[in-house]
Amino acid sequence: MKIAIASDHAGYQLKEDVKMWLRELGHEARDFGTHSEDPVDYPDFAVLAAEAVSRGECDRGIVLGGSGNGEAIVANKIPGIRCALCHDVTTARLARAHNDANMLALGQRIVGTEVARDIVRSWLETPFDSGRHQQRIEKISAIEARLIENGRKAATGGSARE
Numbered sequence: 001m002k003i004a005i006a007s008d009h010a011g012y013q014l015k016e017d018v019k020m021w022l023r024e025l026g027h028e029a030r031d032f033g034t035h036s037e038d039p040v041d042y043p044d045f046a047v048l049a050a051e052a053v054s055r056g057e058c059d060r061g062i063v064l065g066g067s068g069n070g071e072a073i074v075a076n077k078i079p080g081i082r083c084a085l086c087h088d089v090t091t092a093r094l095a096r097a098h099n100d101a102n103m104l105a106l107g108q109r110i111v112g113t114e115v116a117r118d119i120v121r122s123w124l125e126t127p128f129d130s131g132r133h134q135q136r137i138e139k140i141s142a143i144e145a146r147l148i149e150n151g152r153k154a155a156t157g158g159s160a161r162e
Helices: 009-024 043-054 069-075 089-099 113-125 131-155
Strands: 002-007 028-031 060-065 083-085 103-107
Touching: 002 009, 002 043, 009 028, 009 060, 009 103, 009 113, 043 060, 043 069, 043 103, 060 069, 069 083, 069 103, 083 089, 089 113, 089 131, 103 113
Parallel strands: 002 028, 002 060, 060 103, 083 103
Antiparallel strands: none
């Protein structure tokens, strides 16, 4: 699987660890930065990873920061992205099984290295349950499509409520 990965300075070290684990598990990691612990703005990097997943260039994505909150918020602004902020194996497993999360957000200041490793492994290995959860994913996609269409109408001078 090809995994997009990005972090800010506060998630840089955990990003480097996650890249190594992904390779050990036989996955390809495509690193969108940052490439050091020098202070940067997380939106600049999280958006690149999310866009790569949205475009289908990567199968899934992982974004990391101090808490992971900002990175998840940025990723979820991109159409087609369902990014889950996970602090334990249970939230990672349910994010995949129930929400078909195609991106994972982690906080280096929140989870330890071993917990992060378990979260990543669980998130990668858990399949989407589909079934009763599929209609919920379809509803999320419909909301997203409506918002995109309303944005197009507003940009061209049409009514968003037509």
